[in-house]
Amino acid sequence: MISYSKLWETMKNRGITQYKLINDYAFSAGQLSRLRTNAYISTHTVDTLCKILNCNVEDIMTYIKEES
Secondary structure (H helix, E strand, O other): OEEOHHHHHHHHHHOOOHHHHHHHHOOOHHHHHHHHOOOOOOHHHHHHHHHHHOOOHHHOOEEOOOOO
16 A cells, blocks of 8 residues: 655745645645545655645655555
8 A cells, every 4th residue: 555644744844835735736636535535646746745735756655565
């Protein structure tokens, strides 16, 4: 499973709110909803977030191994 919990901390550290993502960067509210629930997002979306936040992939997402 991919967790986006690091995203929220990175956004806070960079002073970027969800409101600012939507209004200043034309980021989709639907994508934010998917991120909040750790749902699938495209690598394009990951790339866009990294550009906006000036960060690396590991600053916004973490792989968590699921037990089978």
